[in-house]
Amino acid sequence: MVFLFSLALAAYRERLRGVLPEAEWEAFVSASGRPLRRSARVTGRVPEAQISGERVPWDEKGYFAEIGGNDVAHLTGGVYIQEAAAMSAAAVLIEGGERLVVDACAAPGGKTVQLASTAECVVANDASSSRMASLAHNVQRCGASRRVVLCHGDARNVLASLEGSCCAVLVDAPCSGDTLSRRANTSLGAFLASSPAFREGALQRQLLSAAFLALRPGGKLVYSTCALDPAENEIVVRDFLDATPEAQLVGLDGPGADSALLPGTRRIWPHLEDTAGFFLAKIEKRGGEKPRPPEPKKKRCIFRDQLRAAWGIDEDLGSFVVRRKKVRNYELWIAPRDAPLDVLGVLVNRPGCKVLDALDHLDLETALKRDRVRWTHDFAVSCGWTVPLNHPRRVCLEDENHLVSYLRGHDLILQQQQRQPPLGCQVLVTRQDGLVLGLAKTRLPAGGAGLALKNQLPPAHRLRF
Numbered sequence: 001m002v003f004l005f006s007l008a009l010a011a012y013r014e015r016l017r018g019v020l021p022e023a024e025w026e027a028f029v030s031a032s033g034r035p036l037r038r039s040a041r042v043t044g045r046v047p048e049a050q051i052s053g054e055r056v057p058w059d060e061k062g063y064f065a066e067i068g069g070n071d072v073a074h075l076t077g078g079v080y081i082q083e084a085a086a087m088s089a090a091a092v093l094i095e096g097g098e099r100l101v102v103d104a105c106a107a108p109g110g111k112t113v114q115l116a117s118t119a120e121c122v123v124a125n126d127a128s129s130s131r132m133a134s135l136a137h138n139v140q141r142c143g144a145s146r147r148v149v150l151c152h153g154d155a156r157n158v159l160a161s162l163e164g165s166c167c168a169v170l171v172d173a174p175c176s177g178d179t180l181s182r183r184a185n186t187s188l189g190a191f192l193a194s195s196p197a198f199r200e201g202a203l204q205r206q207l208l209s210a211a212f213l214a215l216r217p218g219g220k221l222v223y224s225t226c227a228l229d230p231a232e233n234e235i236v237v238r239d240f241l242d243a244t245p246e247a248q249l250v251g252l253d254g255p256g257a258d259s260a261l262l263p264g265t266r267r268i269w270p271h272l273e274d275t276a277g278f279f280l281a282k283i284e285k286r287g288g289e290k291p292r293p294p295e296p297k298k299k300r301c302i303f304r305d306q307l308r309a310a311w312g313i314d315e316d317l318g319s320f321v322v323r324r325k326k327v328r329n330y331e332l333w334i335a336p337r338d339a340p341l342d343v344l345g346v347l348v349n350r351p352g353c354k355v356l357d358a359l360d361h362l363d364l365e366t367a368l369k370r371d372r373v374r375w376t377h378d379f380a381v382s383c384g385w386t387v388p389l390n391h392p393r394r395v396c397l398e399d400e401n402h403l404v405s406y407l408r409g410h411d412l413i414l415q416q417q418q419r420q421p422p423l424g425c426q427v428l429v430t431r432q433d434g435l436v437l438g439l440a441k442t443r444l445p446a447g448g449a450g451l452a453l454k455n456q457l458p459p460a461h462r463l464r465f
């Protein structure tokens with residue numbers, strides 16, 4: 001066994017020869033065998049969410065801190081537990097003002113959530129069905145669905161259909177993950193010896209080319225991997241640049257260090273930054289930026305009026321999309337304004353934030369008029385912040401015990417409210433700071449005094465203790 005580990009290490013050392021100084025090899029191997037420092041990022045959903053811990057140097061919202069999946073800050077979407085080196089890719093891609101951004105290999109979604117905090121529309125795609133579920137869950141948990149179109153397909157097809165139209169593309173490519181030994185809590189030798197041979201080189205090259213084609217002139221892409229083998233990184237990028245005269249490497253000041261093999265691309269090393277290993281390259285499509293098309297004029301829309309009538313929402317949240325499920329069940333969605341839904345067609349899994357389901361097989365207009373609709377948790381979390389603070393359909397949980405009970409999925413009985421909400425309808429349940437936690441249905445409690453709330457927090461978003 002030990003012999004196999006040394007063999008795997010020796011072969012790997014050979015592969016890293018052009019990028020890692022010999023004098024650093026021992027430090028690198030030793031750092032790659034230490035448990036990974038845990039880290040998380042503030043998403044912006046909870047304005048005052050804070051993480052106490054050392055800051056991640058390349059991301060002002062990233063911290064080294066122990067946050068668990070059952071922490072309230074995580075459950076309510078205030079923070080995203082994310083490896084620190086991996087935070088760098090979206091951070092260097094986004095420059096501000098991007099409208100259409102593609103996250104080509106997006107699941108489970110850490111970088112999608114980062115991108116959605118600034119870009120107008122993020123097309124987040126992944127090829128794996130099982131990983132799509134966690135992508136959808138994470139986007140929803142962090143209140144980002146209104147700006148995210150979820151696609152399920154091969155990124156090469158998705159990118160081809162968006163040819164020449166994207167401001168930015170992130171290719172966080174499938175890779176060998178050769179230094180994820182730290183995450184697996186094992187030595188580098190054992191990790192490399194047990195990893196199956198990596199055969200994705202051709203796919204990485206095709207993803208990079210497809211991403212470049214999808215860019216409009218002046219657009220930028222970031223190619224990243226959590227591997228340190230040059231065959232998956234510098235060599236892929238160098239071959240691409242050699243074959244593509246319209247592409248130019250954009251030098252990066254940080255994070256990590258410039259690669260000795262291809263200066264301008266960056267490497268984050270476990271022994272230098274005390275993170276997992278990471279590689280990133282930023283590439284621009286020459287040709288200057290096209291002027292932005294004018295903002296589309298706001299059209300009068302029946303659904304916008306209905307949203308105002310039901311919740312007092314005045315904000316223009318995006319474009320409305322009606323979907324018909326099975327034969328006669330209608331759903332209303334809000335898609336990001338620049339969503340290329342017609343282009344992406346069947347690949348679109350979720351066009352944005354699902355607002356409501358019409359009940360009783362009614363069409364949407366009639367269902368809304370008769371109040372025969374079921375508003376969704378996604379709507380509450382993504383759009384609830386636009387409901388005025390004094391709206392009668394907001395119920396604030398002032399007591400910490402009530403808050404925890406609600407997050408555990410329990411029904412609640414509250415004292416008489418200052419503003420009694422209408423009975424028999426769905427209300428937003430909020431924390432004292434205004435953060436929307438989810439929905440509940442109101443009714444009169446058995447004794448007649450106060451307010452009973454039937455919990456509608458979906459099981460996947462509940463505290464598990």
Ligand SMILES: C[S@@+](CC[C@H](N)C(=O)[O-])C[C@H]1O[C@@H](n2cnc3c(N)ncnc32)[C@H](O)[C@@H]1O
Nearest residue numbers: 105106107108109110111127128154155172174
């Ligand atoms: C390194 S992971 C992405 C991590 C993700 N960017 C994040 O920050 O959470 C690579 C992803 O690529 C996906 N993938 C593999 N082949 C693909 C393809 N041809 N098209 C799209 N996605 C693909 C895998 O399912 C995997 O989720």
